[in-house]
Amino acid sequence: xxxxxxxxxxxxxxxxxxxxxxxxxxxxxxxxxxxxxxxxxxxxxxxxxxxxxxxxxxxxxxxxxxxxxxxxxxxxxxxxxxxxxxxxxxxxxxxxxxxxxxxxxxxxxxxxxxxxxxxxxxxxxxxxxxxxxxxxxxxxxxxxxxxxxxxxxxxxxxxxxxxxxxxxxxxxxxxxxxxxxxxxxxxxxxxxxxxxxxxxxxxxxxxxxxxxxxxxxxxxxxxxxxxxxxxxxxxxxxxxxxxxxxxxxxxxxxxxxxxxxxxxxxxxxxxxxxxxxxxxxxxxxxxxxxxxxxxxxxxxxxxxxxxxxxxxxxxxxxxxxxxxxxxxxxxxxxxxxxxxxxxxxxxxxxxxxxxxxxxxxxxxxxxxxxxxxxxxxxxxxxxxxxxxxxxxxxxxxxxxxxxxxxxxxxxxxxxxxxxxxxxxxxxxxxxxxxxxxxxxxxxxxxxxxxxxxxxxxxxxxxxxxxxxxxxxxxxxxxxxxxxxxxxxxxxxxxxxxxx
Amino acid sequence: xxxxxxxxxxxxxxxxxxxxxxxxxxxxxxxxxxxxxxxxxxxxxxxxxxxxxxxxxxxxxxxxxxxxxxxxxxxxxxxxxxxxxxxxxxxxxxxxxxxxxxxxxxxxxxxxxxxxxxxxxxxxxxxxxxxxxxxxxxxxxxxxxxxxxxxxxxxxxxxxxxxxxxxxxxxxxxxxxxxxxxxxxxxxxxxxxxxxxxxxxxxxxxxxxxxxxxxxxxxxxxxxxxxxxxxxxxxxxxxxxxxxxxxxxxxxxxxxxxxxxxxxxxxxxxxxxxxxxxxxxxxxxxxxxxxxxxxxxxxxxxxxxxxxxxxxxxxxxxxxxxxxxxxxxxxxxxxxxxxxxxxxxxxxxxxxxxxxxxxxxxxxxxxxxxxxxxxxxxxxxxxxxxxxxxxxxxxxxxxxxxxxxxxxxxxxxxxxxxxxxxxxxxxxxxxxxxxxxxxxxxxxxxxxxxxxxxxxxxxxxxxxxxxxxxxxxxxxxxxxxxxxxxxxxxxxxxxxxxx
Numbered sequence: 001x002x003x004x005x006x007x008x009x010x011x012x013x014x015x016x017x018x019x020x021x022x023x024x025x026x027x028x029x030x031x032x033x034x035x036x037x038x039x040x041x042x043x044x045x046x047x048x049x050x051x052x053x054x055x056x057x058x059x060x061x062x063x064x065x066x067x068x069x070x071x072x073x074x075x076x077x078x079x080x081x082x083x084x085x086x087x088x089x090x091x092x093x094x095x096x097x098x099x100x101x102x103x104x105x106x107x108x109x110x111x112x113x114x115x116x117x118x119x120x121x122x123x124x125x126x127x128x129x130x131x132x133x134x135x136x137x138x139x140x141x142x143x144x145x146x147x148x149x150x151x152x153x154x155x156x157x158x159x160x161x162x163x164x165x166x167x168x169x170x171x172x173x174x175x176x177x178x179x180x181x182x183x184x185x186x187x188x189x190x191x192x193x194x195x196x197x198x199x200x201x202x203x204x205x206x207x208x209x210x211x212x213x214x215x216x217x218x219x220x221x222x223x224x225x226x227x228x229x230x231x232x233x234x235x236x237x238x239x240x241x242x243x244x245x246x247x248x249x250x251x252x253x254x255x256x257x258x259x260x261x262x263x264x265x266x267x268x269x270x271x272x273x274x275x276x277x278x279x280x281x282x283x284x285x286x287x288x289x290x291x292x293x294x295x296x297x298x299x300x301x302x303x304x305x306x307x308x309x310x311x312x313x314x315x316x317x318x319x320x321x322x323x324x325x326x327x328x329x330x331x332x333x334x335x336x337x338x339x340x341x342x343x344x345x346x347x348x349x350x351x352x353x354x355x356x357x358x359x360x361x362x363x364x365x366x367x368x369x370x371x372x373x374x375x376x377x378x379x380x381x382x383x384x385x386x387x388x389x390x391x392x393x394x395x396x397x398x399x400x401x402x403x404x405x406x407x408x409x410x411x412x413x414x415x416x417x418x419x420x421x422x423x424x425x426x427x428x429x430x431x432x433x434x435x436x437x438x439x440x441x442x443x444x445x446x447x448x449x450x451x452x453x454x455x456x457x458x459x460x461x462x463x464x465x466x467x468x469x470x471x472x473x474x475x476x477x478x479x480x481x482x483x484x485x486x487x488x489x490x491x492x493x494x495x496x497x498x499x
Numbered sequence: 500x501x502x503x504x505x506x507x508x509x510x511x512x513x514x515x516x517x518x519x520x521x522x523x524x525x526x527x528x529x530x531x532x533x534x535x536x537x538x539x540x541x542x543x544x545x546x547x548x549x550x551x552x553x554x555x556x557x558x559x560x561x562x563x564x565x566x567x568x569x570x571x572x573x574x575x576x577x578x579x580x581x582x583x584x585x586x587x588x589x590x591x592x593x594x595x596x597x598x599x600x601x602x603x604x605x606x607x608x609x610x611x612x613x614x615x616x617x618x619x620x621x622x623x624x625x626x627x628x629x630x631x632x633x634x635x636x637x638x639x640x641x642x643x644x645x646x647x648x649x650x651x652x653x654x655x656x657x658x659x660x661x662x663x664x665x666x667x668x669x670x671x672x673x674x675x676x677x678x679x680x681x682x683x684x685x686x687x688x689x690x691x692x693x694x695x696x697x698x699x700x701x702x703x704x705x706x707x708x709x710x711x712x713x714x715x716x717x718x719x720x721x722x723x724x725x726x727x728x729x730x731x732x733x734x735x736x737x738x739x740x741x742x743x744x745x746x747x748x749x750x751x752x753x754x755x756x757x758x759x760x761x762x763x764x765x766x767x768x769x770x771x772x773x774x775x776x777x778x779x780x781x782x783x784x785x786x787x788x789x790x791x792x793x794x795x796x797x798x799x800x801x802x803x804x805x806x807x808x809x810x811x812x813x814x815x816x817x818x819x820x821x822x823x824x825x826x827x828x829x830x831x832x833x834x835x836x837x838x839x840x841x842x843x844x845x846x847x848x849x850x851x852x853x854x855x856x857x858x859x860x861x862x863x864x865x866x867x868x869x870x871x872x873x874x875x876x877x878x879x880x881x882x883x884x885x886x887x888x889x890x891x892x893x894x895x896x897x898x899x900x901x902x903x904x905x906x907x908x909x910x911x912x913x914x915x916x917x918x919x920x921x922x923x924x925x926x927x928x929x930x931x932x933x934x935x936x937x938x939x940x941x942x943x944x945x946x947x948x949x950x951x952x953x954x955x956x957x958x959x960x961x962x963x964x965x966x967x968x969x970x971x972x973x974x975x976x977x978x979x980x981x982x983x984x985x986x987x988x989x990x991x992x993x994x995x996x997x998x
Contacts, residue, residue, distance in 0.1 A: 016552075022542075026526045027522065034532070038742075045781065225537045
């Protein structure tokens with residue numbers, strides 16, 4: 001095989017990998033959205049076979065030889081191909097170190113865990129979830145040992161979601177965050193609380209769905225290529241390439257704001273993915289590079305734009321049109337309600353200020369379980385203890401506690417810190433963006449086009465081409481600095497509470 | 500490889516084939532139900548790659564050798580394995596005769612055709628559909644030539660849907676049907692027409708959905724394993740095995756009966772598929788054996804049971820509960836309305852009596868195009884001419900004419916005759932069933948359990964183990980006789996029109 005043939009084989013390989021990914025994601029997505037509830041084992045059967053085929057394709061001799069050839073002839077590759085080869089070699093080396101039966105077994109575990117978690121959460125039954133959760137942590141520790149025996153297992157997984165991230169960096173980051181958030185939250189506690197009555201009532205899901213599509217269009221999502229479905233827990237996924245993106249939400253009749261901000265959050269993920277260069281489709285460069293950068297976009301749209309004074313004023317008349325019972329409220333009431341700071345139980349419903357503490361709790365628990373310092377069976381007690389210590393709230397049951405998130409059942413151990421990091425990246429992106437764009441004026445008009453253009457130009461178009469730290473350097477031109485985010489949060493508190 | 504290993508490899512092969520089938524069906528199903536409208540090409544990309552993998556698996560040397568080994572040692576196989584080997588050898592021999600590129604190209608055509616047909620139907624634009632429809636017929640002729648050059652191309656495809664079916668058999672069957680239906684329809688024309696006003700009005704889709712689930716439960720479908728979605732054109736499909744079955748419907752606000760009978764029809768398919776023995780899952784024996792037997796079940800539930808006097812009386816109070824505007828109608832009004840005989844434009848909305856003429860028109864057109872006697876571009880004119888000749892109706896546009904069905908865009912040329920044949924099988928099954936079961940009394944109570952048991956015992960459990968003619972012989976104990984069906988239709992007309 002010569003280099004020209006090698007380049008073609010590289011494209012074909014990635015197209016094939018994308019097709020398997022598409023197939024498996026489609027089966028998963030179906031399972032989360034519309035599948036009848038007794039069908040999880042059936043999906044597990046097919047997914048375990050498909051993942052075996054995927055494993056063989058990815059780690060097979062033909063693939064390994066191809067990548068060796070290309071790696072040995074790097075000089076003849078263009079920059080995109082170089083990065084493709086780099087990413088592929090990494091993932092293949094990782095995968096090769098996991099015995100195939102264990103890889104396949106893990107795919108089956110993912111389906112089972114998703115299924116069991118749904119029932120366990122519904123019934124607030126941690127004991128039901130315990131065996132699969134133990135298996136999940138145990139598998140993550142074991143796989144990390146295969147792939148990167150020189151690292152702490154948790155460091156390996158942190159790096160999977162954010163290249164280069166370690167517990168050391170996280171400890172430092174969260175330490176800095178905590179040192180300024182704790183006094184900030186104390187300040188709010190002593191101020192007059194704002195009302196969020198406006199968010200609570202009886203809100204027909206049909207109107208929430210209309211609002212969701214309105215928000216998607218306002219944000220500039222291309223509805224020909226981005227779909228919306230409902231699931232227990234909102235998420236975003238690509239099917240095959242960024243040409244088919246799906247976001248999901250959940251309508252609670254008692255609070256329309258949950259779905260509203262979920263849609264904007266997931267919409268931010270979808271903007272990032274669908275903003276990849278078209279030529280990246282069906283290659284490993286397609287879609288966002290890391291969960292940290294991903295969350296910097298989703299939480300940027302959700303909070304920095306979505307909960308801004310400008311955007312809340314812009315969108316409130318539409319909300320009143322859909323829910324006439326809100327006619328006596330003002331846009332300012334709405335702005336204050338969606339920015340009310342209050343320690344609470346559920347991460348996805350938390351305000352911007354206390355949010356990072358929810359993440360910290362998960363980070364600390366994962367870190368300790370992965371290090372063997374905490375038993376999985378003791379997670380509920382520790383969860384509840386930390387919620388009391390950090391947030392001052394009593395957790396009444398595991399449904400509202402340790403069972404609330406889908407990340408562990410979804411095999412995403414090490415993901416949580418990305419939410420906090422991403423929030424902090426986003427604030428620093430905002431500062432940079434404001435040097436050339438009047439973000440406040442644009443959101444007040446619901447005009448996202450120039451903002452999206454800036455993000456596409458600087459971040460989205462590159463998909464996974466640049467590493468996370470390269471993106472940060474390139475965009476910011478200065479080191480990552482969490483204090484920008486903490487300044488932003490203090491400003492927000494001032495504008496809502498006047499303290 | 501010894502026989503024991505061969506048997507295990509046979510199971511593994513079929514499990515793998517089921518997984519590919521699951522993957523591709525899942526992508527298709529997503530495309531028909533919830534995918535954003537600009538994503539067809541993206542699905543085509545993945546499906547063409549997956550079908551290439553499927554092709555390689557099915558026709559690969561390893562598979563061929565395995566089946567040769569098993570075929571040479573038939574004596575050591577059990578009956579189920581024998582039939583599996585027989586079916587696999589047939590499908591592999593067929594597939595091997597199609598060049599892989601053409602097989603893959605065809606998968607891509609299927610996605611394109613589905614997409615183009617939707618738009619063409621929406622805009623009543625046959626010209627838009629013409630190029631892909633030409634390609635579809637041309638491909639079917641070419642593939643039949645590869646696989647069975649000794650047969651007429653149309654005969655090959657008829658046999659694909661109903662083993663052993665030929666144009667000769669169809670011509671005879673439709674001749675017999677026509678000779679009694681034409682005078683029957685003339686009789687109705689001279690009688691006093693019954694009203695179907697009851698079916699027309701403003702029927703909220705939400706209540707139609709409630710009715711759909713009520714019907715599914717009443718029919719005895721296991722909602723843990725059978726899902727319901729909405730699509731342009733109702734269909735039924737299995738995902739991976741009979742453990743996950745999906746039916747779809749379409750809600751027209753102006754007529755609730757369309758969705759109602761679609762659900763019962765598709766529910767009949769689903770009962771058949773999900774009634775397969777569990778041990779057949781992930782083998783080629785899983786699910787119904789032929790489209791003729793499939794339609795015998797779907798149309799049995801839809802018409803013979805669903806439109807019976809007993810069942811219409813049973814279900815009408817529920818319909819009145821969902822649609823209080825019907826409170827002044829009687830169950831008898833409802834019975835007569837859903838059995839009103841009237842030549843019309845749309846096959847899926849046709850009454851039982853004129854239905855077979857809709858099928859005949861499609862049969863004749865397919866037969867002539869496949870024989871090169873009619874050009875694809877002339878289909879609209881011929882369609883309209885035959886509707887005038889057989890049914891006496893004027894087709895106002897192609898949306899209500901030649902573009903109405905999804906079969907051609909779905910690659911199902913040769914399928915239509917199964918609807919008529921299946922209807923006739925169903926009437927003969929009813930006659931047999933009535934020897935031991937009081938069908939009328941049961942449907943009047945909405946008690947489907949003994950009927951389902953009879954069908955499961957006699958038909959469903961066998962999946963694809965018995966050939967269609969073997970099923971007929973085994974169940975009926977006498978030759979297939981369309982006159983039973985024609986007697987049934989005459990009785991129905993008498994009970995509704997008194998003539």
